[in-house]
Amino acid sequence: MKWQGKSRREPSGGKHIRSRGKRKFETGRDATDTHLAAARIKSVRTFGGNRKMRLYRCDVANVIDPKDATTRKTTIETVEGNPANQYYTRRNVITRGAIIKTALGSARVTNRPGQEGQVNAVLI
Numbered sequence: 001m002k003w004q005g006k007s008r009r010e011p012s013g014g015k016h017i018r019s020r021g022k023r024k025f026e027t028g029r030d031a032t033d034t035h036l037a038a039a040r041i042k043s044v045r046t047f048g049g050n051r052k053m054r055l056y057r058c059d060v061a062n063v064i065d066p067k068d069a070t071t072r073k074t075t076i077e078t079v080e081g082n083p084a085n086q087y088y089t090r091r092n093v094i095t096r097g098a099i100i101k102t103a104l105g106s107a108r109v110t111n112r113p114g115q116e117g118q119v120n121a122v123l124i
Contacts, residue, residue, distance in 0.1 A: 002028035032114030034058055036076055036092035041117050053117025061100060061119040063107050076119070077101045094119060 005026040010016050025047060037057040044052045064071050081099040082088035094100065098109045100121060107121035 002030065004028040032056060033088075033091075034094040034113045034119070036079060036094065052115050054115075055113045055117050055119070058094065058113060058119050061102060061107065061109075061121045063102055063104050064120070064122045065104070066122060072104065074102045074104050077103070080106060099124070 003022060003026055005022055006016070008016050008018065029044075032054050034055050035057050036059060038059055039055075040057040042054045042056065044054050046052050059076055060073055061076050062071055063074050076094070078101045079089055079092045079094060079098055080101050082093065082095060083097050084095045085093075088095065088098070094109060094113055096109055096112045100107055100109060102121070105123055107123050109119060109121050111118070111120040113119045
């Protein structure tokens with residue numbers, strides 16, 4: 001299980017004595033790498049009873065054309081670039097900031113698909 005609490009070591013390398021143990025709200029989850037394929041979504045309960053939609057696979061995007069401010073749903077052909085990780089491009093992983101090739105042209109992903117359950121993008 002992933003844990004996102006404070007480290008037991010100081011930045012200098014010294015040991016930090018904890019005043020309490022680990023807590024459930026400090027746990028984390030694995031990152032959702034959204035791949036280019038037929039859609040697969042799961043709902044996950046988060047802190048406070050809220051919901052996140054885990055988008056594991058996706059092949060459509062809501063693309064905004066900034067010239068005429070219209071939004072169209074279009075298919076994603078491939079991932080052209082991903083500044084988060086150079087290997088994500090080869091594996092067709094879609095994250096925020098990724099450049100995707102669509103039927104309308106190249107677009108930049110503006111949301112976090114692994115946490116919102118859809119892909120939104122703006123034409124560039």
